[in-house]
Amino acid sequence: MSDFRIDTKCVQAGYRPGNGEPRQVPIIQSTTFKYDTSEDMGKLFDLEASGYFYTRLQNPTNDFVAAKIADMEGGTAAMLTSSGQAANFFAIFCLCENGGHFVCSSSIYGGTFNLFAVTLPKMGIEVTFVSPDATEEELNAAFKPNTKAVFGETIANPALTVLDIELFAKVAHAHGVPLIMDNTFATPVHCRPIEWGCDIVTHSTTKYMDGHGVGVGGVIVDSGKFDWMAHADKFPGLCTPDDSYHGITYAEKFGKEGAFITKCTAQLMRDLGCIQSPQNAFYLNLGLESLHVRMARHAANGQAVAEFLKARPEVETVTYSGLPTDKYYERAKKYLPKGGCGVVSFELKGGRPAAEAFMKGLKLIAIETHVADARSCCLNPATSTHRQLTDEQLRDAGIPAGLIRLSCGLEDPQDLIDDLTQAFANM
Ligand SMILES: Cc1ncc(COP(=O)(O)O)c(C=O)c1O
Known part of the structure; x- marks a missing residue:
């Protein structure tokens, strides 16, 4: 074909x-x-x-x-x-x-x-x-x-x-x-x-x-x-x-x-x-039969959520190559002209305790060791995959304690933003 x-x-x-x-x-x-x-x-x-x-x-x-x-x-x-x-x-x-x-x-x-x-x-x-x-x-x-x-x-x-x-x-x-x-x-x-x-x-x-x-x-x-x-x-x-x-x-x-x-x-x-x-x-x-339809939505949701997070006072940094401020924005325009993926990472001010309190408040977005499927999920490496590392070791590895990796699924982007908004409000 x-x-x-x-x-x-x-x-x-x-x-x-x-x-x-x-x-x-x-x-x-x-x-x-x-x-x-x-x-x-x-x-x-x-x-x-x-x-x-x-x-x-x-x-x-x-x-x-x-x-x-x-x-x-x-x-x-x-x-x-x-x-x-x-x-x-x-x-x-x-x-x-x-x-x-x-x-x-x-x-x-x-x-x-x-x-x-x-x-x-x-x-x-x-x-x-x-x-x-x-x-x-x-x-x-x-x-x-x-x-x-x-x-x-x-x-x-x-x-x-x-x-x-x-x-x-x-x-x-x-x-x-x-x-x-x-x-x-x-x-x-x-x-x-x-x-x-x-x-x-x-x-x-x-x-x-x-x-x-x-x-x-x-x-x-x-x-x-x-x-x-x-x-x-x-x-x-x-x-x-x-x-x-x-x-x-x-x-x-x-x-x-x-x-x-x-x-x-x-x-x-x-x-x-x-x-x-x-x-x-x-x-x-x-899965492959709908990949083209799903990827467009994952990337659109990732973009909407990244832009929302970028404007939040609780957030220190957002990493997403679709943001003009991102280090990889120009390279992504060349290699990923139709958009990237649904995964966004962001660092909360307040480190590990802030990340824990924020994630506890999420109602729609689940805490999971996974990315890239239809349901949105997130993970704080400092309290999960990398929990054996001290805050200093985390910093050296380029993974700040307050970092959250969020995989945007296929839900309505406004529902994802609403869930994040209420979790910020309840921190
Ligand atoms: C980029 C990448 N490559 C390879 C792997 C390993 O794949 P699997 O978990 O299917 O063994 C993963 C898993 O998360 C991944 O994200």
Whole structure:
């Protein structure tokens, strides 16, 4: 469906039923698939024929939904994973093995930060963090001879920084490595990183793509543009025979368009088994069908609430790239011309006690460790996700004690503003 616009792709890409077939994506709730001869099955194992044999590797429901997301992002292939964490792990691990290194924006989701800074080093994979606002020179300085990739988030969770995708892609390519972007908060409705030079896109589909707080999931999309063979010395996992897969060289057999996702499926999913369930893939597709309608409303609600908070005397600062006073306003105009997302963060005067009193007063907006679904929710990191840190440590981490992360859902914006107003009045 690559000729259609993004709104149409949200609704119809990925699954085109034939005559008399189900109109909605069918849930193939089966772990295994039946064949008439061992020869038929052998061809699948040898990657000589395409088809299904075991749902830990591939399932038709998942493939329909993955194909939709690949089309929405402008990629050539995609794979669903059991979570966003698994998607980011696979994306890096497909390129970087023991002894490898990658460069990463420091402004990323805390779970991804832990994965990269604590767990991957235990596997011999090293990361160098750079500022999301690093200059070309600063980025160049972070590269090493064993660097295999660059990673960033389009709109970072929770700092809401907006990355200069073109710059990061340019520097990555100058060093012969791909740029991987976690596009969870922007979604392909508001930004398609591949159009700005990014090579691989990941998502926590748990967030806006699902959009209803129903299923944890992730996805990896390959642009099909990175020429692995041109940098074969850096990517032996793609460019030399895989002994665990009958000596197949992924980049040779599947080309630029298919090598990355085939390796993710045939090798990583086979061995690590983080597949999304077909039932969750079905729910995800329902979310995708309305993503374009919902994202416009999330962003409009985020904008209205950010403007309201900006004018409140109780509020010290508001971070939202749609505000002309925001550090990322100009960059957001370039990368997010249709708007950003529904997540706004703001710091209350009066620190931790003020944040606690304010949140206690909320009636409509719930306190949750979640963002990016239909119902508005909020969180004070100092009293929840980061409660082990002192006020001083919080300040050093760029998370003031009075900071509230508010995820604006799909409610009427005036009801959200009314709820915030009464909570301010009752502090
Ligand atoms: C930007 C981003 N990437 C990845 C993740 C991890 O996703 P999941 O919770 O689906 O594993 C999250 C979770 O909040 C996220 O916000």
